[in-house]
Structure formats: C-alpha cells, structure tokens
Amino acid sequence: MIKILIIVMMLIGSNSSFADSDLFKDDFINNFQLLYGSTPKLTPSNIKQLSKNKLIGFDRFRYGQGVKQTWSEIRRNNKDAKIILYQGGPSINTKTDGHTEKYLNNVGRYKKSRGHSMGSVDDHPEWYLRWPLNVRAVFLYYPDQYILDFGNKDFQRYWLEATMTDVVKQKWVADGLMIDNCVVYHDNAWGKYVAKNIVNYKSGDEWNEAMNSFVNNLTQGLAENGQIVMANRGYSKLKKGGEAWEALDKLPSPPAVALDEGAFVVSWGRGDAAFLPEQHWLNQVELPEKINNSSVAYMAHIGSDIGEIGKDTTGSSFEFYDAFGFALGSYLLSKRADGPPTLFSFDYDKEKRGAMNRVSWFDVYETLDFGKATGRFYKVSEGKHHYYQRDFERGSVMVNPGNKVIRDIDIKAGYQERKMDATEPLSYIAKVNLKPQRAKFFQRVDLTAVK
Structure with a gap:
C-alpha cells in the first residue's frame, strides 16, 4: 500500500499529457453506450450488439456476466472497442461501506478504510464541502452522497489510491474509467441548491479551476497505469460551461473523452423531451471544434419509446424518430472533421426503464454514411x-x-x-x-x- 501511495504522490506532481487523438477510428457516426444499473442482464446476444460501439461503459459487477470473460468477448467481437468502468468522482456514498469492491461505484470508504493508507474519508472532515451553518453538502436528489473537495490535493491522492486498489489492480480492470460528476459550475436548479451555496468556492471560476485540477490530475495518475478517462462534465450548453471545457483542454492531461449527457434533446423536465433553446444548442454544436485534445461525447435522451407519440415541454407532440433524427443531425453538424473523433449516443424509454438501462442499436448507425464533410456547418x-x-x-x-x-x-x-x-x-x-x-x-x- 505504501508503494501505491508513493506512485500516486509522484503522479499528482507530474506534468505529462495522456490524451490520444488516435484512440478511436473516425467513422461517419461514432457510437458509444453507457450501460449502468442492474438490467438488462448481459447475454451473448446483447454483448455482440454492444460490441458494435467504439466505447462501452459498465459497472464493474458486469464482469463475468453473460459469459465468463465479458471484456474478452467484447474484444473478440470488436478488437478496437474500449471498455470503461463507472467510478463516482468527488463524492462519498454513506451506504456502501458494506459492499465488496466489485459492487462499489465510488471510493467506498465513508467510515471504513478498507486498508487505505490515509484511513477513511470520515477521518478527514476538512474534505467535506460545506453549505452555510457548516452543513455538509450533498448532491441534489442524492442525500446519501456527500460532495468532497475536488480541489484538495490530498483528496485527489486518496481517490487515486482507492481506485487503483478497487479497480486497476483487480481482475475486472478494463481500458479505463468513466468518472462521474466532474461537473462545471452552473447556477440552474442543481447549482442553486448545491454549487451556488457551497462556502468553499466563492465563484464559478474558483469551482471550475478546482474541478479541472481534479480531472487533470486523476487523468495523469490513471494514464500511468494504462487507463483512459471519460470525465462526465455536463453543461456544454452554457457559455461559461464551454469555457471551462476549453480550459481543461489546455491543461497538461485532459481526459481522453469529455462527456455531456445532456445534449441537444433531453428527457429532463416536463414531458418526454426538452429540446434545447437555440443558443444552448448552438453552443454545443460549436464546442467540439474548440476541444483539441479530448473526444467530445454527446448523449441525447428522451422519455418515450419507439412507436410512441411523446410530448415535449411545450405540450407539442413528436414521434420517436423526430427526436432521434434531431439529435443525430445535430451531432453530425457538431462533429469534428479531424482530431479526436466526436462520439454520439441516444438513450430512450427512460420513463419506464430509467437512464442508461438498455442495450440499443439503430440500423442507421451502420447504413447512413455521407462521407467526409466538405466544410463546417x-x-x-x-x-x-x-x-x-x-x-x-x-x-x-x-x-x-x-x-x-x-x-x-x-x-x-x-x-x-x-x-x-x-x-x-x-x-x-x-x-x-x-x-x-x-x-x-x-x-x-x-x-x-x-x-
């Protein structure tokens, strides 16, 4: 364990770039899929379907599900597919201390150290971000997840050691990790009740600088151990959000993939779909060409299913392929002509199945190919x-x-x-x-x- 800590301390101080513009072959449509939650169970059939994607995200408990060597089976179907495992970012879940490492989805050491050289998270009260009156901050809708100080270098070292122990040194290790909640600052409903009231960071600029440090340093540490990073950033629709994405891109070690799971049309809010206002949409379409060292991954999603008539936030009706086509068309306008390929995913039927809880593939992903762009949109x-x-x-x-x-x-x-x-x-x-x-x-x- 001391050896791991020494390596982690060296990595936090290193200054190397690990972004790889050749990580994915650039096709007309570059698909990825994130499959989180307990359903559906993996089978040889849906593993073959999943393997068509360039990037596939799982919880670590999926290892050995469906077939004995799940990751090997995916690579047998698609040798270029990249597999990443979910890991919570700057937070601690208070309910997972009893879980084994295979069933964790965060650093998992609230009051139980699991042999960590720095003890448990609760041994470090200075790591908890605070609201006024010294109240520990939690993520909106997730009262069991305390937000930890992502800008604190000691916490960054703690996170790396825990992740190396629970994931990188285990048999279920894959090609990398999807680190959740690496969010840029925003002052919508989430920000109003979470970020805006946190006393540790007085401004959005302070928040973004600290969060970019978190992502940059974790990318460095994991890359030294052969791991790529997808960072769930969000809020590319906002001008300030896009600027934070660009600032991270200029650091020594931006992630291989920067994710926004709220692109173009989303299932959040009233109705089955919210189509982004034009300026927010345009901010997203323009962003990939400004990000030179990470693949931008855009995920769109709706609440309704194939064959259903949905209602958007204004009460207007739409058919399934109206929303799907809008999302795919928006992606094709945004797609980089060169450099790190832009990625696309579309999730649906979220009202009944929940988010990222189905294996899906559309024939158009393979049959639609207009060739190279002759210019930008x-x-x-x-x-x-x-x-x-x-x-x-x-x-x-x-x-x-x-x-x-x-x-x-x-x-x-x-x-x-x-x-x-x-x-x-x-x-x-x-x-x-x-x-x-x-x-x-x-x-x-x-x-x-x-x-």
Missing part, C-alpha cells in the same frame, strides 16, 4: 427565419433548432430524402418544410444511373 436564412446545414461528400444534413417552420426549402437535383426509420424508402422531393426541432437528411444519388 453554416446558417441558411429563409426570409425572417433560418436553419443550419452541413454538406458532406455524398449528402447534406439540415437542422432547425428554432421554434418556427421553415417553408419551401429548395432541394438540389440529385438528392433524395433519407428517413431515420430504415424501413422507409428514399424519396425524391423538390421542396421541403423543416419543422421546429427537426432535422432532415439528403443523400446524393447518381442521376445517370437513375435515368
């Missing part, structure tokens, strides 16, 4: 209104993030509309209307061959 004005478009070698994508219908858009000769539902055929059309929060996809065809 651009704004197209139609009278008083506008939409956004990006052109590729063999097609174009249009997205309307606004709240007005764009009518009678001329479609170039030689382009067919491609629907997201693979059962629908390509269709020729001269003009289209583009509804609010919708996307359209147009595939270039060989007119000579058609004639």
Whole structure:
C-alpha cells in the first residue's frame, strides 16, 4: 500500500499529457453506450450488439456476466472497442461501506478504510464541502452522497489510491474509467441548491479551476497505469460551461473523452423531451471544434419509446424518430472533421426503464454514411427565419433548432430524402418544410444511373 501511495504522490506532481487523438477510428457516426444499473442482464446476444460501439461503459459487477470473460468477448467481437468502468468522482456514498469492491461505484470508504493508507474519508472532515451553518453538502436528489473537495490535493491522492486498489489492480480492470460528476459550475436548479451555496468556492471560476485540477490530475495518475478517462462534465450548453471545457483542454492531461449527457434533446423536465433553446444548442454544436485534445461525447435522451407519440415541454407532440433524427443531425453538424473523433449516443424509454438501462442499436448507425464533410456547418436564412446545414461528400444534413417552420426549402437535383426509420424508402422531393426541432437528411444519388 505504501508503494501505491508513493506512485500516486509522484503522479499528482507530474506534468505529462495522456490524451490520444488516435484512440478511436473516425467513422461517419461514432457510437458509444453507457450501460449502468442492474438490467438488462448481459447475454451473448446483447454483448455482440454492444460490441458494435467504439466505447462501452459498465459497472464493474458486469464482469463475468453473460459469459465468463465479458471484456474478452467484447474484444473478440470488436478488437478496437474500449471498455470503461463507472467510478463516482468527488463524492462519498454513506451506504456502501458494506459492499465488496466489485459492487462499489465510488471510493467506498465513508467510515471504513478498507486498508487505505490515509484511513477513511470520515477521518478527514476538512474534505467535506460545506453549505452555510457548516452543513455538509450533498448532491441534489442524492442525500446519501456527500460532495468532497475536488480541489484538495490530498483528496485527489486518496481517490487515486482507492481506485487503483478497487479497480486497476483487480481482475475486472478494463481500458479505463468513466468518472462521474466532474461537473462545471452552473447556477440552474442543481447549482442553486448545491454549487451556488457551497462556502468553499466563492465563484464559478474558483469551482471550475478546482474541478479541472481534479480531472487533470486523476487523468495523469490513471494514464500511468494504462487507463483512459471519460470525465462526465455536463453543461456544454452554457457559455461559461464551454469555457471551462476549453480550459481543461489546455491543461497538461485532459481526459481522453469529455462527456455531456445532456445534449441537444433531453428527457429532463416536463414531458418526454426538452429540446434545447437555440443558443444552448448552438453552443454545443460549436464546442467540439474548440476541444483539441479530448473526444467530445454527446448523449441525447428522451422519455418515450419507439412507436410512441411523446410530448415535449411545450405540450407539442413528436414521434420517436423526430427526436432521434434531431439529435443525430445535430451531432453530425457538431462533429469534428479531424482530431479526436466526436462520439454520439441516444438513450430512450427512460420513463419506464430509467437512464442508461438498455442495450440499443439503430440500423442507421451502420447504413447512413455521407462521407467526409466538405466544410463546417453554416446558417441558411429563409426570409425572417433560418436553419443550419452541413454538406458532406455524398449528402447534406439540415437542422432547425428554432421554434418556427421553415417553408419551401429548395432541394438540389440529385438528392433524395433519407428517413431515420430504415424501413422507409428514399424519396425524391423538390421542396421541403423543416419543422421546429427537426432535422432532415439528403443523400446524393447518381442521376445517370437513375435515368
């Protein structure tokens, strides 16, 4: 244990970059999936389906589920797939001291040290972030999870030693970890009741600087042990949030993947879906080209299931493939042309199944390929209104993030509309209307061959 602590102390002081722009092969759509929670059980069939993704996130208890060597089976199906295991970030769960290491999802040492060289978390009261009146801060909706001081170097060393012991040195070790709650500062409902009232950090800038230090130093430490990091950052929709993402990207050791699990359209709030306001949407679309050392991973999600008619926050109806197409089209506008590939995931049926609790795959992930982008996305004005478009070698994508219908858009000769539902055929059309929060996809065809 002393040897581990010495290594961790050396890593916190090191100054090397571990981001790898060649970690993922860049295809037209780069998929990832995070499967957390106890259902569904892994089987040889759904393991094969999961293996199609470039990046797959699990809880560590999934090791040995479905087949004896779960990670090896995924790599047999897809030798380039990266597997990451969930680990809570700067928090401690007060209810998991009795769990074995395989069933932990945080540092797991609230009052029980598990042989850690620095004792238990509760031996260090200075690590608890505080609200006024010296109240220990917790995450909103999670009263059993105390927030710990992510900017404290001693806590960072503690986190690394615990994670190396519980994950990296165990038989279930994978390619890396997804570190949750590495969130940038924000003052919405979560921030109002959590971040904004914390007395340890007086401003959003202080919070972001400390959190970026946490992610940077953990990435350094884990990379020395052959582990990649996905950091769950969030709030790329905010101007200040994007600036915090950019600041982390400029540090010596940004994570291999920076995740926002609230991209483009989300299931949070009233109804089955909330389509982001245009400026928030635009902030997300513009961000990946500003992040040069991490793959940006965008996850969109809705509450309704395939075949259901959902309601958004305004009460307007939408079909499943309306939301899916909007999310995928937005991703394709945002996708980097070079450098670390941008990743995409779409979760759904969250009202019945919960978040990240299903194995899913859409045929369009394999059949839709317009080739390389011919440039970045651009704004197209139609009278008083506008939409956004990006052109590729063999097609174009249009997205309307606004709240007005764009009518009678001329479609170039030689382009067919491609629907997201693979059962629908390509269709020729001269003009289209583009509804609010919708996307359209147009595939270039060989007119000579058609004639």
